[in-house]
Amino acid sequence: MRALIQRVKEASVYIDGVCQSSIEKGLLIFLGVKQGDTKDCASNLAERCVHLRIFEDQHGKMNLSVNDVGGSILVVSQFTLYADTKRGHRPSFTDAAPPDIAENLYDVFVGKLKNQIGDGRVKTGIFRAMMDVHLINDGPVTLTLDSK
Numbered sequence: 001m002r003a004l005i006q007r008v009k010e011a012s013v014y015i016d017g018v019c020q021s022s023i024e025k026g027l028l029i030f031l032g033v034k035q036g037d038t039k040d041c042a043s044n045l046a047e048r049c050v051h052l053r054i055f056e057d058q059h060g061k062m063n064l065s066v067n068d069v070g071g072s073i074l075v076v077s078q079f080t081l082y083a084d085t086k087r088g089h090r091p092s093f094t095d096a097a098p099p100d101i102a103e104n105l106y107d108v109f110v111g112k113l114k115n116q117i118g119d120g121r122v123k124t125g126i127f128r129a130m131m132d133v134h135l136i137n138d139g140p141v142t143l144t145l146d147s148k
Contacts, residue, residue, distance in 0.1 A: 001041045001105065002081045004030040007054050007141035011074045013125040014132040021123035026071030027052075028135050031109060032081030033102035034095055041147035042105045046112035049073070054141055062141075067117050075113065076125040076133055077106050103127045 005027055012022035029049060033042075055064040055071070066073060079102065083091035096102065106127055113122045125131045 001034060001037045001045050001109070001147040002032040003045055003049055003145045004032075004078065004081060005049060005052065005054075005143045005145060006030075006135060007138045008074075009136040009138045011133065011135040013074065013076060013123075014134065015126060015129050020125055020129075020131070021074060023072035023074045023121075023123055025069065025138070026121075027066050027073045028133070029073060029075045030078035030081060031075055031106060032078050033097040033105045034082050035097050035101075037097060037101075037105055037147065039105065039108050042108040043112045045145060045147040046109045046116065048145055050113060050116040052143070052145070054143065072121040072123065073113055073117065074123045074125075075106075075110055076131060077102070077127045099128060 008026060008028045010024050011028040013020045050067055051065050053065050054062050055069045057063040079093060079096040082096040083093060084095060085091050110122060110124055
């Protein structure tokens with residue numbers, strides 16, 4: 001699994017012009033699922049995301065987690081994180097997990113986040129929907145975490 005994490009001042013997901021979900025200060029996580037990923041991968045990656053210390057403390061050092069600052073998390077499925085662009089001009093997505101497997105692991109990931117920081121602080125897009133994602137990146141701070 002791969003998580004592209006952005007520290008945000010705010011983020012929202014729109015589907016057909018209607019706001020599906022929004023958060024204020026926190027993390028926007030684009031989540032990609034790869035063939036061969038497991039529930040353990042999803043659970044461990046969620047745990048790492050919750051405890052990732054990328055918010056500044058009183059001394060201006062990145063030393064606090066999303067939970068420490070009372071932030072929220074918005075998770076958006078993103079199979080294109082596993083695009084293979086080594087040949088030609090058209091990306092291949094053969095490394096991405098099939099949608100039914102990916103959705104199940106996406107749900108495991110989101111469930112683990114909810115268990116860690118609370119149901120009300122975790123929002124999502126809709127799996128497989130065409131989404132417009134709006135965000136104000138804070139920093140900017142953008143990181144990639146892989147489960148393996």
